[in-house]
Amino acid sequence: YQTIKKAREVGQVNPSIRKDINKVVDFIDIEDITEKASLCRCWRSKNWPYCDGAHGAHNKATGDNTGPVVVRHKEN
Numbered sequence: 001y002q003t004i005k006k007a008r009e010v011g012q013v014n015p016s017i018r019k020d021i022n023k024v025v026d027f028i029d030i031e032d033i034t035e036k037a038s039l040c041r042c043w044r045s046k047n048w049p050y051c052d053g054a055h056g057a058h059n060k061a062t063g064d065n066t067g068p069v070v071v072r073h074k075e076n
């Protein structure tokens with residue numbers, strides 16, 4: 001908890017994901033997305049880089065309005 005609190009104090013958007021590396025970069029092959037993929041933008045997901053709904057608690061606690069980006073196949 002102290003780490004998350006300190007991260008917020010200095011303005012970091014990422015409180016806990018892979019803090020042992022300099023930059024969090026993820027690659028997702030488009031071929032591996034079957035119907036759609038919801039990608040986290042709140043940095044609170046425990047299933048990073050995918051959204052697990054944690055943005056709801058974050059938004060409620062902070063008054064923020066974050067949500068995922070949904071990548072999907074275009075419907076014909």
Ligand code: FES
Pocket residue numbers: 039040041042043044045050051052053054055056066067068069
């Ligand atoms: Fe982060 Fe949904 S859990 S956007």
